[in-house]
Amino acid sequence: MTSPAALGTVLGTGLGRRRPQGPTDADLLFDAPGPRTRRRILWTSILVSAVLVALVALALYQAHLAGQLAYPKWRYFLGRSTVAFLLSALRDTLIAAGIAALISFPLGVLLGWIRLARSTAVRLVVGTWIDAMRAIPMLLLIYFFLLAVPPLTGYTLPTMWMLVVPIFMCSSATTAEVFRAGVLALDKGQSEAAQALGMSRGQTMRLILAPQALRLMLPTLITQLVTILKDTSLGYVVAYNELMYAGRRLETFARSEYRLDIYLQTYLVIALIYLLANWALGVLARKVEARTRA
Numbered sequence: 001m002t003s004p005a006a007l008g009t010v011l012g013t014g015l016g017r018r019r020p021q022g023p024t025d026a027d028l029l030f031d032a033p034g035p036r037t038r039r040r041i042l043w044t045s046i047l048v049s050a051v052l053v054a055l056v057a058l059a060l061y062q063a064h065l066a067g068q069l070a071y072p073k074w075r076y077f078l079g080r081s082t083v084a085f086l087l088s089a090l091r092d093t094l095i096a097a098g099i100a101a102l103i104s105f106p107l108g109v110l111l112g113w114i115r116l117a118r119s120t121a122v123r124l125v126v127g128t129w130i131d132a133m134r135a136i137p138m139l140l141l142i143y144f145f146l147l148a149v150p151p152l153t154g155y156t157l158p159t160m161w162m163l164v165v166p167i168f169m170c171s172s173a174t175t176a177e178v179f180r181a182g183v184l185a186l187d188k189g190q191s192e193a194a195q196a197l198g199m200s201r202g203q204t205m206r207l208i209l210a211p212q213a214l215r216l217m218l219p220t221l222i223t224q225l226v227t228i229l230k231d232t233s234l235g236y237v238v239a240y241n242e243l244m245y246a247g248r249r250l251e252t253f254a255r256s257e258y259r260l261d262i263y264l265q266t267y268l269v270i271a272l273i274y275l276l277a278n279w280a281l282g283v284l285a286r287k288v289e290a291r292t293r294a
Contacts, residue, residue: 089246108175182213
């Protein structure tokens with residue numbers, strides 16, 4: 001049987017060879033700035049940076065006046081039990097995000113594949129489901145599984161799944177549209193050439209179109225992980241031990257046991273954890289995108 005790489009060479013898909021580098025989107029959409037424009041951009045950047053630094057300095061000064069920079073309020077987060085508690089919450093957050101991603105990405109590709117079917121009825125049903133999941137707020141779905149499902153079915157989902165199921169329901173709909181857009185963006189001549197070679201519609205999708213669409217959408221999928229990771233913060237609704245819920249418990253415990261108000265410090269630390277995790281995913285997405293463009 002002919003390999004996908006050989007078919008890609010015959011059909012001009014580029015699966016069996018590296019694509020030559022061309023101009024970027026910015027080169028096609030905008031003219032290169034001249035010396036005067038570059039100087040204007042430089043001075044504007046310096047001015048904006050100075051304003052931002054001044055605002056940060058003012059915020060720190062106000063926090064100092066309010067006693068929010070006092071060492072005891074920050075020393076609390078250096079304790080072994082506090083660090084272990086936050087690491088446990090981070091682990092549970094990553095577990096929920098990982099399970100949601102492992103389900104939503106294959107499910108989204110499957111839904112996008114089905115939405116490209118020839119049957120109008122099938123496209124209508126799947127399209128309605130995708131549009132509904134993209135339109136309904138995820139928080140509403142979480143409340144549905146928390147408050148409506150137990151009385152209707154007599155069964156209560158485990159806490160983690162009350163968070164994970166709404167996440168992959170919404171995320172899979174977004175992934176389905178990304179996959180469908182990726183397939184439709186490919187040159188139609190490839191499908192026509194595959195049919196001329198006697199390949200069925202399923203073989204064309206499986207061997208020619210889907211691999212290219214998946215390669216194009218890979219950076220977007222990694223970026224979608226950032227969204228999924230942030231969506232786990234809604235776990236506080238169902239009392240799942242993710243970072244936001246853990247932060248609320250930590251702040252409440254410090255106030256009741258030590259008479260220590262660390263509300264601001266708690267959520268700044270949690271924001272820093274989210275920032276580092278999402279920054280790492282962003283770096284990974286840029287590296288993958290660079291390799292797919294090579």
